């Protein structure tokens with residue numbers, strides 16, 4: 356499952372010099388095509404609401420093999436989102452389009468990173484595909 360947090364629905368329009376010119380729909384379509392080529396199915400979901408993302412994470416239990424998540428600004432403060440990821444026994448990869456470490460200091464800290472398998476930041480939408488690739492390898496290898 357691919358989860359996109361607050362404001363990511365505005366990709367393409369939103370600060371394109373930071374987040375790129377692709378829309379979320381284009382990114383999701385590219386991921387779908389990539390996944391199909393690998394014989395995987397993915398479902399993407401975006402919400403500006405913390406609770407909606409948390410509900411999706413709980414619903415993913417037993418339904419998906421892993422989670423790719425760009426939590427947007429929730430990255431930096433949502434203990435509730437972190438707890439949801441910790442509660443569900445699925446490998447997750449945190450993705451950021453921008454290099455959060457090269458930006459404002461409030462973006463340097465992630466409360467999510469300690470409960471995910473890995474973090475990819477600064478590679479634009481390629482980061483999502485690399486994250487899927489990592490989860491795909493983990494599933495294939497029977498890894499956690």
Ligand code: DQA
Nearest residue numbers: 425426427428451452453462
């Ligand atoms: C982001 C980085 C966050 O700091 C920001 O709040 C976002 C997007 C990224 O993809 O680079 O909304 O997660």
